[in-house]
Amino acid sequence: MFRLAHINGRAALLDATHWFDLAGVTGDQSLADPMVAIARHAELHIAHDALASATPGGAIAEARLGACVPRPEKVFAIGLNYRSHAEESGMAIPPAPMTFTKFPTCLVGPTDDIVLSGAFVDWEVELVAVIGTGGRHISRDAAWSHVAGLTLGQDISDRVVQMTGAPAQFSMGKSFDTFGPIGPAVVSLDAFPDPDNVGLWCDVAGERMQDARTDDLIFSVPEIIEYLSAICTLTAGDIIFTGTPSGVGGSRGRFLAEGETIDSGAEIIGSLHNRCVAP
Numbered sequence: 001m002f003r004l005a006h007i008n009g010r011a012a013l014l015d016a017t018h019w020f021d022l023a024g025v026t027g028d029q030s031l032a033d034p035m036v037a038i039a040r041h042a043e044l045h046i047a048h049d050a051l052a053s054a055t056p057g058g059a060i061a062e063a064r065l066g067a068c069v070p071r072p073e074k075v076f077a078i079g080l081n082y083r084s085h086a087e088e089s090g091m092a093i094p095p096a097p098m099t100f101t102k103f104p105t106c107l108v109g110p111t112d113d114i115v116l117s118g119a120f121v122d123w124e125v126e127l128v129a130v131i132g133t134g135g136r137h138i139s140r141d142a143a144w145s146h147v148a149g150l151t152l153g154q155d156i157s158d159r160v161v162q163m164t165g166a167p168a169q170f171s172m173g174k175s176f177d178t179f180g181p182i183g184p185a186v187v188s189l190d191a192f193p194d195p196d197n198v199g200l201w202c203d204v205a206g207e208r209m210q211d212a213r214t215d216d217l218i219f220s221v222p223e224i225i226e227y228l229s230a231i232c233t234l235t236a237g238d239i240i241f242t243g244t245p246s247g248v249g250g251s252r253g254r255f256l257a258e259g260e261t262i263d264s265g266a267e268i269i270g271s272l273h274n275r276c277v278a279p
């Protein structure tokens with residue numbers, strides 16, 4: 001297994017408490033780039049096994065982590081992919097994965113601030129799949145073998161910008177800078193008892209808002225990959241926000257305020273801690 005993070009602009013592997021510079025551990029400077037490391041994900045299992053005898057770069061608790069996938073070519077996001085969330089949104093269950101993009105400039109690290117764009121900014125905790133081996137026409141049966149690992153994300157959404165117009169176009173309302181915290185690390189699939197059944201949750205200002213499992217997804221990760229790759233070539237480092245469960249602010253009439261914190265978590269993967277700040 002491995003946990004791949006991004007620290008001081010470089011790829012790092014994590015153990016339970018410390019981080020290790022990947023290029024330092026492997027002696028291969030090209031692996032300093034997290035995007036290169038993701039594309040060479042098979043090698044990271046071997047590098048992880050070498051950590052026991054390696055010198056750590058420091059304690060994870062004292063490091064500032066960047067986005068674990070800093071420069072994906074494509075960021076897909078799936079809307080209305082939990083039955084409970086489609087119902088609370090008053091929208092029909094989509095016949096195919098309802099896909100939009102978050103432009104990669106929105107991505108930030110697991111403890112970075114979220115700059116509020118207005119009074120109607122909302123949270124959406126989501127499992128994020130990281131493509132490790134690209135391809136076209138990937139079948140659902142082969143799909144997991146194309147995934148480098150899983151991470152956690154927040155698909156932060158300005159509901160006014162998202163829902164303007166008919167039909168509304170979601171991508172810009174979800175692409176403000178800082179609207180895509182991800183992390184803390186890309187965690188390899190062999191770390192999960194079942195990668196199709198991961199528990200995830202979201203607390204805002206200390207109140208549990210979302211709590212679900214990914215076995216409730218309408219379109220599973222393999223089905224999403226089959227759908228997307230039937231249309232466009234997937235590339236190593238592409239990421240997929242897989243949709244959010246019920247409990248978002250829009251259905252509660254309650255949105256993010258300056259000074260509030262969002263604490264998101266997922267089994268095996270870890271947590272995000274993001275503070276909301278004024279522009």
Ligand code: ZN
Pocket residue numbers: 077078079124126155241243244
């Ligand atoms: Zn979403």
